[in-house]
Amino acid sequence: MRALARRYGASPVHLLVHLAAFGLALWAILHVLDLRNARNVVVWFAAALIAQDLILIPAYSALDRLAQRVRVAGLPAVNHIRVPAVVSGLLLLVYFPLISGRADGNLRFVSGIEPSGYLERWLAIVAAVWVASAVVLGLRLLLRQQLRDPVVAPGDGDGA
Numbered sequence: 001m002r003a004l005a006r007r008y009g010a011s012p013v014h015l016l017v018h019l020a021a022f023g024l025a026l027w028a029i030l031h032v033l034d035l036r037n038a039r040n041v042v043v044w045f046a047a048a049l050i051a052q053d054l055i056l057i058p059a060y061s062a063l064d065r066l067a068q069r070v071r072v073a074g075l076p077a078v079n080h081i082r083v084p085a086v087v088s089g090l091l092l093l094v095y096f097p098l099i100s101g102r103a104d105g106n107l108r109f110v111s112g113i114e115p116s117g118y119l120e121r122w123l124a125i126v127a128a129v130w131v132a133s134a135v136v137l138g139l140r141l142l143l144r145q146q147l148r149d150p151v152v153a154p155g156d157g158d159g160a
Contacts, residue, residue, distance in 0.1 A: 073141055080137045084129040091122055 005011055032041050067081040097103040098118040107115045 072137060073144075075137070075140060075144065077137060080133045084126070084133045087129050088126045091125060095122060 067078045070077045098115050103115045
């Protein structure tokens with residue numbers, strides 16, 4: 001066992017878990033291929049993988065490196081950029097068909113809700129998240145300033 005762990009680089013349990021995960025993934029792929037529109041699912045999956053690996057990850061990385069350089073009055077602002085950007089992007093990704101107005105009638109059919117106004121709601125949420133991040137950054141700056149320059153109350157320290 002120790003020779004296997006040394007040669008493999010991890011414990012045998014790690015290898016078994018990965019083999020089980022690959023088996024589960026293979027089972028899921030076989031079930032997807034049994035669907036009527038399996039070709040569409042496979043094409044979409046391949047396109048998503050290519051777009052993620054070749055386009056989005058380099059773009060995320062470049063933008064994150066730029067955000068890491070941003071400082072406001074000496075404070076790093078990277079997380080005040082990252083968090084709202086991730087929340088905005090994730091909401092756009094999840095609700096894109098409704099935001100873009102390309103949703104088919106499924107929502108209306110299933111829930112009776114008319115799929116309209118999602119763009120305005122998404123923009124309002126995005127604005128609120130960015131404003132909240134700016135407020136938190138402002139509070140951090142204010143707290144830092146007060147810790148650096150404490151206010152002396154009248155009558156304290158004047159020797160009287």
